[in-house]
Structures are given as structure tokens and as C-alpha cells.
Amino acid sequence: MEQIIHKDFYLGRLEDPGQEWLAQELTINMGPQHPSTHGVLRLEIDTDGEIVQKVVPHLGYLHRNFEKHAENENYQQVVPYTDRLDYLAAMSMDYGWVLTVEKLMGLQISERVLKLRILFAELQRIASHMVAVCTFSNDAGSFTPFMWYFRDREMILDLFEMTCGGRLLYNFMWVGGLSHDIPEGFLEKTERFLDYLDTRWPEYDRLMTDNHIFIERTANVGILPAAVALEYGCTGPMLRGSGVSWDLRRDEPYGGYENFEFDVPVGSGAVGTVGDAWDRYWVRYEEMKQASRIIRQIIKDGIPEGDVRADVPRLVRPPKGEVYMRTEAPRGELSFYIVSDGSPTPYRVRCRSGSFCNLSVIPELARGAMIADLVLILGSIDIVLGEVDR
Numbered sequence: 001m002e003q004i005i006h007k008d009f010y011l012g013r014l015e016d017p018g019q020e021w022l023a024q025e026l027t028i029n030m031g032p033q034h035p036s037t038h039g040v041l042r043l044e045i046d047t048d049g050e051i052v053q054k055v056v057p058h059l060g061y062l063h064r065n066f067e068k069h070a071e072n073e074n075y076q077q078v079v080p081y082t083d084r085l086d087y088l089a090a091m092s093m094d095y096g097w098v099l100t101v102e103k104l105m106g107l108q109i110s111e112r113v114l115k116l117r118i119l120f121a122e123l124q125r126i127a128s129h130m131v132a133v134c135t136f137s138n139d140a141g142s143f144t145p146f147m148w149y150f151r152d153r154e155m156i157l158d159l160f161e162m163t164c165g166g167r168l169l170y171n172f173m174w175v176g177g178l179s180h181d182i183p184e185g186f187l188e189k190t191e192r193f194l195d196y197l198d199t200r201w202p203e204y205d206r207l208m209t210d211n212h213i214f215i216e217r218t219a220n221v222g223i224l225p226a227a228v229a230l231e232y233g234c235t236g237p238m239l240r241g242s243g244v245s246w247d248l249r250r251d252e253p254y255g256g257y258e259n260f261e262f263d264v265p266v267g268s269g270a271v272g273t274v275g276d277a278w279d280r281y282w283v284r285y286e287e288m289k290q291a292s293r294i295i296r297q298i299i300k301d302g303i304p305e306g307d308v309r310a311d312v313p314r315l316v317r318p319p320k321g322e323v324y325m326r327t328e329a330p331r332g333e334l335s336f337y338i339v340s341d342g343s344p345t346p347y348r349v350r351c352r353s354g355s356f357c358n359l360s361v362i363p364e365l366a367r368g369a370m371i372a373d374l375v376l377i378l379g380s381i382d383i384v385l386g387e388v389d390r
Contacts, residue, residue, distance in 0.1 A: 025053065032061045036139055036375040039385030043362075045374070052374055055366040057359060062389040070349040075101050075175055075316040078346075083169040085334075085353065086387040088131050091124035091160075092329040093387075094173040099255060100325035100336040101175045104318040112306045113177050114256040119298050120160075120172065122291040123190070126197075127156040128330035129284040129291075132382040136281055137208055139379035140217045145207050152200060155193045162186065176312035187299050194292050201289070209285060218281060219272030222365040222377035226275065232361040236332030236354045237287065238381060241267040241280035248328040255327075260297050262290045277380035284382070315344040331355045331382055353387040 026047050031037040040061035046054040066085060070078045082093040095117060102109065134149035157167040164172045164180045172179050208214050224234070229242040239246055247264040249257040265286035267279030318340045326335035332354015339348035358381050365377050 030374070032058075037378060038135065038383055039388075041359075041378075041383070041385055041388075043374070043378075045366075045371070047371060050370050050372075052366045052369050052371060055363050055374070057362055059389055062385045064386070064390065066390040067349045067351060071346055074344040075318070075346065076314070078349075079174060080169070080171050083171060084386055085351070085390055086128075086329065086331060086355065086384045087168060088384050089124050089128040089330045090166075090169050091120050091172060092128070092327070093334065094170065095121050095255070096325065096327040096329065096334040097336055098173045098175050099327060100323055100338055101316065101318065103325050104321065104323040104338055104340060105175075105316070107176060107310060107312070109177070109310065110304070110306050110308075111256075112304045113308055113310075115298050115301075115303050116178060116182065116308065117173060118256055118260070119190075119295055120163075122294045123156050123159060125291045125330050126288045127153050129288045130156075132284050132330070133208065133281055136376070136379040136382070137214065139375050140214055142207070142211070142214060145204065148200075148203070148207070152197065155196070159186065159190060159193070162189075174309070175316050176310035178308040181308045187303070190295065191299055194296060197288075197292060204285070209282065215271050215278060217373075217376060218278040218380070219276055221272075221277045221373050222280075222369065222380055223273050224275040224280075224361065224365055228361065228364055229275070232364070233357040234332070234361055235357065236328070236330070237280055237283045238332060238354075238358045238361075240265065241283045241380075242275035243267050243269075243279075248326060248333060252326075254325075260294050262294050265290070277376055280380045280382075317342060317344055326352075329354060331384065331387065332358055351390055353390060355381075355383040355385075355387040356390075359383050359388055 028045050028047060030043040030045055032040040032042040037043065042058040042061065044056040044058060045052055064084065066081055069081050078097060079094050082097040083090040085093045130149040130153045134146045137145040160170060161167050162183055163186060164170050224238065224242050226242040226244050229239050229244065243266050245264050245266045248254070250264055265283045267274050267283060269279065270282065271278055320340055320342045322337070322339045324335065324337045326333050333352070334354060335352035337350040338346050341347040362378065362381065366374050369377060
């Protein structure tokens with residue numbers, strides 16, 4: 001408990017400072033420029049000494065008005081805006097949008113496009129989780145994983161760049177297909193990358209998974225019980241880290257995921273309590289391996305020849321109606337709700353992001369934690385403010 005000496009002591013009115021002490025609760029701000037907040041987020045924290053009593057997250061510093069933008073552009077033109085929702089998983093954002101529009105239109109997509117979309121979505125999942133776990137290690141005081149994961153992530157960005165020219169924002173998945181076909185040698189280079197990645201897992205285990213200091217900093221920190229996770233609408237690795245086995249790719253398959261075999265990692269309290277920060281790290285780490293497994297199946301099965309663009313008019317005009325679609329993005333369920341009035345622009349667009357709902361649970365996780373652990377709790381949620389402040 002933080003204590004201050006009574007002001008009368010300083011005025012010489014109290015000879016013994018122990019005669020009267022006043023406890024003080026302090027309200028401090030973390031952010032919006034704090035380097036460990038993973039974006040322009042402000043946390044208003046009520047503290048009792050080093051103990052967090054209450055946390056109130058303040059949003060809006062990155063608000064980009066995505067939904068109103070989408071209602072003033074045609075369906076194809078929305079894709080560059082979805083790129084900028086979760087800008088560390090732009091492929092996954094675009095994927096969710098085009099699937100929703102295609103569902104509204106009743107479009108049948110070729111098997112070549114379906115397989116390539118899954119391949120790129122899973123490459124994006126690996127790249128996104130690499131950033132998640134390496135920045136998390138940085139929050140815990142370890143810098144080496146940050147450098148190593150970013151080095152390996154560059155190889156994925158090289159694959160994206162050789163396909164569509166972009167390394168962060170892609171405008172790659174279009175309604176009815178893809179903007180570009182894969183170049184010659186792409187699949188061979190992808191397979192070489194996966195072979196290389198298999199040699200890296202033992203190193204990453206030594207650096208983080210089995211690292212005693214990392215375990216001490218993350219085990220039993222920010223425990224999220226399954227019931228609380230469900231109550232707050234948490235999804236993705238946040239929910240699975242609490243021991244709930246739920247993944248839309250398996251439980252409500254879309255886009256062809258039902259044709260592939262993969263496991264859904266869930267937290268088990270291996271080094272602490274189920275639902276702690278270490279479990280959330282471990283789920284993301286294992287999901288990278290499962291994403292690699294899916295990509296290998298696509299390459300092994302082969303990708304049929306054909307065009308990557310369906311015969312879709314430049315100005316897409318879905319029929320009147322409404323549609324809801326959700327996909328499993330790296331940070332949780334991404335959902336789009338679209339109302340069409342038959343014109344080339346959506347009448348109404350609503351986006352439900354995983355990061356927003358996952359962030360809402362931080363007051364529950366942080367209550368009673370140390371201030372130093374609050375940074376780790378936020379890092380274990382793995383938010384991207386472009387998706388939170390959409």
C-alpha cells in the first residue's frame with residue numbers, strides 16, 4: 001500500500017511521522033503512447049501501490065470509420081479498407097469480407113481459388129502469430145525471440161510480395177477470386193520455408209516455451225476462466241487458451257477447410273493454471289505448427305489448374321437481402337453483416353472483431369495484478385488497434 005506522511009509532519013507539528021499515516025490510491029495512465037500497449041490504447045489504472053485495483057481501457061485514438069466507409073464504396077473497393085482492419089493479418093480480413101459477399105451473391109468459387117485462399121490465410125496466420133509471440137516475449141524482457149521471429153516472418157512476406165507486390169497490405173482476395181495467380185516457383189519456395197521452419201521449433205522451445213524465466217513471468221498471470229471468457233464473448237486463442245475447444249475452421253468449416261486435417265490446441269495449465277498468459281502463448285505457438293500442417297496438405301494434394309478470377313462484373317450488384325458470415329482470423333472470430341439494397345454499394349455494413357471483444361475482458365484479468373504484470377496481460381491478449389478501433 002502506498003503511504004504518505006501527514007502534511008503536519010513537514011510543518012513541524014508532528015515529531016513522530018508514525019503518529020499518522022494516510023493511505024493513497026493513485027490513478028495513472030498507461031498510454032496512448034506507451035511502447036508496450038501494442039498501439040494507441042490508453043489504460044486508466046487505479047492502483048494501490050503496485051497492485052492494480054481497476055483498469056478502464058479507453059478507445060478511439062485510431063478510429064477510422066470503417067463501416068461508414070464501406071457503405072460509400074462498391075463491394076470490390078471495400079477490400080483495401082478491410083486490409084487495414086487487422087493490418088498484421090490483412091489476408092485474413094480480406095478473406096472474411098469476400099466470403100461474406102460471395103455468400104450473399106451465391107457465387108460458386110473454383111477449387112483452385114479455394115485452396116490458394118486457405119494457403120495464404122494460413123501463411124498469414126503464421127506471420128501474425130510470430131508477431132504476437134515475439135512482442136509478448138519482448139514484454140517479458142526477452143529480446144532475442146523478437147529478432148528471430150521477425151527474421152523468419154520476412155520469408156513469408158517475401159512470398160506475399162512475389163505474388164501480389166505487397167508486404168503488409170495486399171488487396172489480394174477479391175470477390176469472385178484473387179487479384180493475382182501464384183508465380184512460378186511459389187509452391188517450391190513455400191515448401192522450403194516450411195522445411196526451414198521445422199528446424200526452428202526446437203530453438204524457439206528453448207527460447208520461450210521451456211524458458212524458466214519466461215514461465216515464471218507468465219504462468220498464473222492473467223488467468224481467464226472459461227466461463228468468464230464465454231461471458232465476455234472472447235474468441236480465438238483467448239478462448240482456446242482457457243481450455244475451450246472451439247475453432248470455426250473445424251466446427252463451422254468454410255471455404256474448404258473441411259477437406260484438411262489439423263488439431264485445435266487448447267490451454268491445459270501445463271505450467272500454471274488453465275487460462276493463464278502462458279497458455280495463451282502456447283496456443284498461438286502450436287497453431288503455427290498446425291497452419292504449417294494445413295499448407296503442406298494443400299501442396300501435397302496439388303492445386304488444380306484454372307483461372308483465379310470468376311466471371312464477375314466490375315460493379316458487383318448482389319441481390320437485395322442480408323447476410324452474416326464469420327471466419328477464424330488469427331486474433332479471433334471476424335464477422336461481417338451486410339445489408340444489400342441491390343445497388344453496387346452496401347446499404348449497411350457491420351464488423352465484429354475478435355480483438356475488440358478480447359480486449360473488453362482486461363478489467364477482469366488485471367484486477368489484483370501487479371503493474372508490471374499488466375503489460376504481460378495486455379500482450380497475451382494480442383490486440384491490433386486497427387481492428388479494435390474500426
